[in-house]
Amino acid sequence: MSAEETTEDFDLVVIGGGPAGLTAARDVAAAGGRVMVVDENHAMGGKLRGQLHEDPADSSWWKGWELAEQAEKDAVDAGAQMMTDVVAWGLEPGWTVRLTYPAGRTGGPSQLTSRAVLVATGAVERPMPVAGWTLPGAMTIGAAQVLTNIHRVKPGHRVLVVGMDVLSLTIARAMQLAGVDVVGIVLPPTTVEGSSPRATLSRLAPMAKLAPARYMRLGGHFLGWPWVQALASRLVPRTLRMWGMPLQLRTSLVVIQGTDQVTGAALVNVTADGTPIPGSEREVAVDAVCLANGLIPLNELLATLDCSFLRSPDLGGTVPVHSDTLRTQLDGMYVAGNTIGIESAKIAEKQGALVALSIIDDLGLSSRRGGDAAGAALDLVGARRTMEFQFDANVQRGHDDVQRAWEKSGGRA
Amino acid sequence: MRITGHPVLPDLPADEVGFTFNGEPYTAREGEPVAATLLANGVRQLRVSPVAVEPRGIYCGIGHCYECRVWLNNDTQVRACLTPATEGDSFASERTEE
Amino acid sequence: MNDHMICRCEDVTASDVRAAIDAGACNAQEVKMRTRAGMGPCQGRVCRPAVEAMVGVSGEGVLQSTSSMTVHLPIRPVSLQDLVIIREQ
Known part of the structure; x- marks a missing residue:
C-alpha cells in the first residue's frame, strides 16, 4: 500500500508527535477542533519517549516512555487523531500537507488539508566528522538513547562517549544503568569548534546540579566569571568520576x-585551550562510539516556504521568525518545541499549551479550557528561569532576539 | 546485547516476529525496528556505501540520516531504524535482480 | 590528519570539500554544486552543518532561508507513485 488519492480536511494538522505537538493537539481537540497528528516514527512521543534521568528538581525518575504514552492518550481522549509511520514531505499555503508512507505498509491519504498547521519537528544532531565516524558502531548520542531506553538494546558492550553536554552526560548515565560499560567520556576532536576543556567547562557550569561531584557543584557557583573559568580549567583534574564513569576533561578523540x-x-x-600534547596519544578498545555535538532546530518544511529566519547560536541554529505566542509570518502556520530552539521536554510541553491558545483563538474555536496566550507566553519565560538546567544558558536571550525580529518584521516575511 | 532486568524500566514483551536479513533468520520483538533486532544479535553492518564502498550501520537512529536503509522484500528501500518487521519479511543490504 | 567523510550519503570527503573551497566555492551551496555533498537521500540534513563549519555560514541576523545550502521539496525521499498521485490531482 501507499498513499491513496484522497484528501482529509482538518482544523489543525500537527507535524511531529513529541511533547509540543501532542500537548497542542490535546488542547485544540479539547476546544472542539478537528485535529490530526502525523509522525514518521512507529510510536508517538518523539524524543521524550527515550528520556530517562533522575529529575534534579526532586530526585524522582523522569520516565519519558510513560510521559509520552500519557501525552498521546490525553490527546486521543480529547479527540485528536494520530497517524504514525507517515512522512510529511511538503507544505503548500492554504494549507496542504503532502504525505508518503515510506514502508509502503500502512496506507492513508496522500494529502491533508487544514486551516492551521503546527510544525513541531524537533531537532537534528550536529555532526562531528572525524576519521572513522562512518563505521558501524559509531553513532549519534541520540541513537544510543533510543537504542538503550526505547528498544532496550545496548549500543555496545564497551562504549566511548565523545562530547560533554546535558544530553551526553544523561545518556551516558542511562547506558550505565542498562548495564553498558561506559569506558570514558572525552572531548570532541580539537578541530571541532568550542571543544577545548575551557570552553566545555564554561558550558557545563550551569548544569552543576546534575553532576554529583562536589567539585562540580562548587563549580556551578563560581564558573560564571571568566577568570575563574580559566583558573578552574588549569586546576581541574584530568579525570572526574561521574556516577563512577570517567569524565576525561583533558582528553580529546583523535580518530575512531x-x-x-x-x-x-x-x-x-x-x-x-585544546592544544594536543605530543607523546600523550593512546588507544582504547571499544565496540561503540557515541558522538555528541549538540542539537540543531529542524526547519526543513518551513525553509521551503516564504518566511524569514533568524540565526541564533543561543537557540542552537537558524529558526523561523515567530511571535512570543508562537505564530509565524504565514497565516495559519505555527511552531513549537525544539524546532524553535533547543530546550527540555518540559518547556516543549508548555510551548505546546501556549501555541494551542493561539490556534484556538485564531480559528475561533470555543475553548472549554480558555486561557490567555499573552499570560502563557510570560509563564514560559518564568519557567525557563526556574528550570533545573538549560541546554544553553542564554536560551531566553535567543528567544528575545526572535521576538525583536518578529516585531521589526511586523509579523510578515 | 538485549537489555534485561533494567533497574527502572519494565521488561518488554518477548521476541515473536520472524524475518530474514541477507538470508539469515532473526526474531524480533513486536513493533521493534529491524536495526534494533539486528544489533541485539550483534549485526552492525547494514549495507555498504555506493562510492567509497564502506560498511555502514545505524548512525542517527531516528530516521534523519538514511544510513540504515535496506531493501524490504526486494521491493522498497526502508530505514531499518524506524521500520518494524512483520512475519516473513525479507530484508537485504542490496537489491537482487529478478 | 586522516581524511574523513563529510557527506555520508554521497561519500564526499573533507579533502573533496577543501578542494572545492580552494577552487573558489565560497558558501555551502557552491560546495554542494561542486562536490554533491548534500545531494543524497538525507538531502543535507546531516552534512549541511559540517560543510558550513568548513566554508562558513552565509549571512547574519534575519535571513530568507535556513542556510545557503538550499532545501527543496520533497524534503524526504518520496516514491514516484506518490508523486504521480499529486500530478493527477
Whole structure:
C-alpha cells in the first residue's frame, strides 16, 4: 500500500508527535477542533519517549516512555487523531500537507488539508566528522538513547562517549544503568569548534546540579566569571568520576578505529585551550562510539516556504521568525518545541499549551479550557528561569532576539 | 546485547516476529525496528556505501540520516531504524535482480 | 590528519570539500554544486552543518532561508507513485 488519492480536511494538522505537538493537539481537540497528528516514527512521543534521568528538581525518575504514552492518550481522549509511520514531505499555503508512507505498509491519504498547521519537528544532531565516524558502531548520542531506553538494546558492550553536554552526560548515565560499560567520556576532536576543556567547562557550569561531584557543584557557583573559568580549567583534574564513569576533561578523540566496525578509538591529552600534547596519544578498545555535538532546530518544511529566519547560536541554529505566542509570518502556520530552539521536554510541553491558545483563538474555536496566550507566553519565560538546567544558558536571550525580529518584521516575511 | 532486568524500566514483551536479513533468520520483538533486532544479535553492518564502498550501520537512529536503509522484500528501500518487521519479511543490504 | 567523510550519503570527503573551497566555492551551496555533498537521500540534513563549519555560514541576523545550502521539496525521499498521485490531482 501507499498513499491513496484522497484528501482529509482538518482544523489543525500537527507535524511531529513529541511533547509540543501532542500537548497542542490535546488542547485544540479539547476546544472542539478537528485535529490530526502525523509522525514518521512507529510510536508517538518523539524524543521524550527515550528520556530517562533522575529529575534534579526532586530526585524522582523522569520516565519519558510513560510521559509520552500519557501525552498521546490525553490527546486521543480529547479527540485528536494520530497517524504514525507517515512522512510529511511538503507544505503548500492554504494549507496542504503532502504525505508518503515510506514502508509502503500502512496506507492513508496522500494529502491533508487544514486551516492551521503546527510544525513541531524537533531537532537534528550536529555532526562531528572525524576519521572513522562512518563505521558501524559509531553513532549519534541520540541513537544510543533510543537504542538503550526505547528498544532496550545496548549500543555496545564497551562504549566511548565523545562530547560533554546535558544530553551526553544523561545518556551516558542511562547506558550505565542498562548495564553498558561506559569506558570514558572525552572531548570532541580539537578541530571541532568550542571543544577545548575551557570552553566545555564554561558550558557545563550551569548544569552543576546534575553532576554529583562536589567539585562540580562548587563549580556551578563560581564558573560564571571568566577568570575563574580559566583558573578552574588549569586546576581541574584530568579525570572526574561521574556516577563512577570517567569524565576525561583533558582528553580529546583523535580518530575512531576499525575495519568492518568500530574496534577502538585513539585519544590524546590536550591543554586547557585544546592544544594536543605530543607523546600523550593512546588507544582504547571499544565496540561503540557515541558522538555528541549538540542539537540543531529542524526547519526543513518551513525553509521551503516564504518566511524569514533568524540565526541564533543561543537557540542552537537558524529558526523561523515567530511571535512570543508562537505564530509565524504565514497565516495559519505555527511552531513549537525544539524546532524553535533547543530546550527540555518540559518547556516543549508548555510551548505546546501556549501555541494551542493561539490556534484556538485564531480559528475561533470555543475553548472549554480558555486561557490567555499573552499570560502563557510570560509563564514560559518564568519557567525557563526556574528550570533545573538549560541546554544553553542564554536560551531566553535567543528567544528575545526572535521576538525583536518578529516585531521589526511586523509579523510578515 | 538485549537489555534485561533494567533497574527502572519494565521488561518488554518477548521476541515473536520472524524475518530474514541477507538470508539469515532473526526474531524480533513486536513493533521493534529491524536495526534494533539486528544489533541485539550483534549485526552492525547494514549495507555498504555506493562510492567509497564502506560498511555502514545505524548512525542517527531516528530516521534523519538514511544510513540504515535496506531493501524490504526486494521491493522498497526502508530505514531499518524506524521500520518494524512483520512475519516473513525479507530484508537485504542490496537489491537482487529478478 | 586522516581524511574523513563529510557527506555520508554521497561519500564526499573533507579533502573533496577543501578542494572545492580552494577552487573558489565560497558558501555551502557552491560546495554542494561542486562536490554533491548534500545531494543524497538525507538531502543535507546531516552534512549541511559540517560543510558550513568548513566554508562558513552565509549571512547574519534575519535571513530568507535556513542556510545557503538550499532545501527543496520533497524534503524526504518520496516514491514516484506518490508523486504521480499529486500530478493527477
